[in-house]
Amino acid sequence: MQRTVVGQRKKRYDGLAHVTGETRFVDDVFIPGTLTVKVLRSQVVKGNIRRLDTSAAASLPGVEGIVTHKDVPNNAFGLVPDQPVLAETIRYRGQPIAAVAAHDERAALKAIDQIKVEVDEEEPVFDPQEAMKPGAPKVRPEGNCYMYGEHPCRKVVFGDVEAGFKEADHIIEGEFRTNPVEHAPMETQVSLAVPEGKGRLTIYTVSQSLLFHHGLLTGILKMDKDDLRIAGLAEKALHDWKDDVHVAFRSGTVGGSFGAKNDIHADHVTALLALKTGQPVKWRWTREEETLYSTHRGGWHIRIRDGVKRDGRIVARQVTSIRDAGAYSALNTYVVDKHCFMVSGPYSIPNVYVEGYCVYTNKTPSSSMRGFGVFPATFACEMQMNKIAAQLKIDPWELRLINAYREGDQTPTRRVLDSVYLIETLQACAEKAGVKLPDRLASMTSEKREGAA
Amino acid sequence: MPTLEFRVNGRDHRVEVEIDSTLLEVLRDKLRITGPKAGCNTGDCGACSVLLDGILVRACITNALSVQGGEVITVEGLARSGKLHPLQKAFHEHYGSQCGFCTPGMLLAAKALLDQNPTPTVEEVKEAISGNLCRCTGYVKIIDSIMAASKEMSKREAG
Ligand code: FES
Ligand code: FES
Numbered sequence: 001m002q003r004t005v006v007g008q009r010k011k012r013y014d015g016l017a018h019v020t021g022e023t024r025f026v027d028d029v030f031i032p033g034t035l036t037v038k039v040l041r042s043q044v045v046k047g048n049i050r051r052l053d054t055s056a057a058a059s060l061p062g063v064e065g066i067v068t069h070k071d072v073p074n075n076a077f078g079l080v081p082d083q084p085v086l087a088e089t090i091r092y093r094g095q096p097i098a099a100v101a102a103h104d105e106r107a108a109l110k111a112i113d114q115i116k117v118e119v120d121e122e123e124p125v126f127d128p129q130e131a132m133k134p135g136a137p138k139v140r141p142e143g144n145c146y147m148y149g150e151h152p153c154r155k156v157v158f159g160d161v162e163a164g165f166k167e168a169d170h171i172i173e174g175e176f177r178t179n180p181v182e183h184a185p186m187e188t189q190v191s192l193a194v195p196e197g198k199g200r201l202t203i204y205t206v207s208q209s210l211l212f213h214h215g216l217l218t219g220i221l222k223m224d225k226d227d228l229r230i231a232g233l234a235e236k237a238l239h240d241w242k243d244d245v246h247v248a249f250r251s252g253t254v255g256g257s258f259g260a261k262n263d264i265h266a267d268h269v270t271a272l273l274a275l276k277t278g279q280p281v282k283w284r285w286t287r288e289e290e291t292l293y294s295t296h297r298g299g300w301h302i303r304i305r306d307g308v309k310r311d312g313r314i315v316a317r318q319v320t321s322i323r324d325a326g327a328y329s330a331l332n333t334y335v336v337d338k339h340c341f342m343v344s345g346p347y348s349i350p351n352v353y354v355e356g357y358c359v360y361t362n363k364t365p366s367s368s369m370r371g372f373g374v375f376p377a378t379f380a381c382e383m384q385m386n387k388i389a390a391q392l393k394i395d396p397w398e399l400r401l402i403n404a405y406r407e408g409d410q411t412p413t414r415r416v417l418d419s420v421y422l423i424e425t426l427q428a429c430a431e432k433a434g435v436k437l438p439d440r441l442a443s444m445t446s447e448k449r450e451g452a453a
Numbered sequence: 454m455p456t457l458e459f460r461v462n463g464r465d466h467r468v469e470v471e472i473d474s475t476l477l478e479v480l481r482d483k484l485r486i487t488g489p490k491a492g493c494n495t496g497d498c499g500a501c502s503v504l505l506d507g508i509l510v511r512a513c514i515t516n517a518l519s520v521q522g523g524e525v526i527t528v529e530g531l532a533r534s535g536k537l538h539p540l541q542k543a544f545h546e547h548y549g550s551q552c553g554f555c556t557p558g559m560l561l562a563a564k565a566l567l568d569q570n571p572t573p574t575v576e577e578v579k580e581a582i583s584g585n586l587c588r589c590t591g592y593v594k595i596i597d598s599i600m601a602a603s604k605e606m607s608k609r610e611a612g
Contacts, residue, residue, distance in 0.1 A: 011546070012551075018553030019545050019560065020531075020537070021487070021527065021557050023553050025490070027490070186552070186555050253553075287497070
């Protein structure tokens, strides 16, 4: 059979438009009469707004509209709906307080300068370990750890970890930290909201999660879902309102995201201002805003304790991971979930106990980035494997091969695996790396564990 | 408001500009030539790169009036009578573009190089694009694309 996709190198479907400059990103869409948006961000880290006066700003020439928390129909959004679009309670420096739509950037910036805000400051907390201590300043009234049901952490419990430790010949511990990382897409957050009459609205968005964001936005705006169209691909979206709401979703033209455009950063603010002024409004974040105030990969602190047999088989793994979520949940609860599900690695460990904490601090909210918490899990897990190999003087390839999942093994989340190819993949890697594996490793297969019937 | 007269991609333009307008603002907001992108507006990323009288400049930190009487080439001016420039073809064929946001600026940085030095070494290519950030490709495919275009162009030259 002639294969047309598998094994073929395909050109990008939009590649020609990229090299000719025809690709239209959101910032390349111009609607006559579009106003420019600027946002007042809190200079204070934590506190409650005592006074917020926009009257002087509103009377400046060129200013068409200002919105504050009072203008948001439902001022709490997110997977866990805990984040305000515009804050009344400040939880991190840089949090948006008010937004201005004006004829040009100069007028918008002048207006931002004229907004008077007074905040009753409170003591913040920055370090997740500090935030977890009893008596720590509260980032959120409910507490500084997200509650997974009854528990202040996500738990994964498989087998009996204590029994596993007893059975082990060695206990090997590791502690790992990862820094926050900014996605830095070349295209910053951009949003263009256009009122379409009859209360309808179109938003040209850089979102990488159109359906999810459509739901969040109609929730914030208390809008009928049929009245909001969000368009990711600016090209064709201009003229085709249809009765069927599904046409509202188009796959996006996104100037890089890496997870930075999984959370709403700008569309809620432009929507509010477009509805308030009745005019199209565009907000393009500066590079500085993108770097400081967009979501990022949050920092982690991961502790692993392994029970290992003399021959290198890992028989117990206990993990405590702490995720710095910043001030709001964003997608962090899911990030912690995935981390906990993956932190035992692609290894068959019969006794596993994981606790993953999603901890709030007074910092810019973190969220998804390429792998939702799996990358730090893998980093810690593989560093730990190297540590075990060094301590037991076992070849690191061998340690991985003897612990690798085999066909039919069960993961700590109770999934029975099929189509397992880790051993074959490692063998291929060894070959590419010019590493000659001894026969007993080169002859292993994922079909079954050696020695087993 | 002062008037700016200049040429963009072979066409004459006459526009009123503020004295502190940048070339990027004039191209994008007044002329709606949107190939050059605003990635930073502070001269750091190269997404706004264009050729001014054959020299690579960052439009976001080029004062518009300083371009008086000049000739600007943007990505829109690279193809000739519907035929892609070899660099455009090579970027498409060698996966030099992913999200595409850096591509217009990157192509002009590459053109500025090949116009001066038609057969650069890999090191010279790296040097030439060192002011243009790309977050997607990891640069290897971009360098491959530029080397491929250079080869293609010298072949034509010879043939
Ligand atoms: S936009 Fe000009 S260098 Fe980044
Ligand atoms: S292709 Fe996305 S930034 Fe270069």
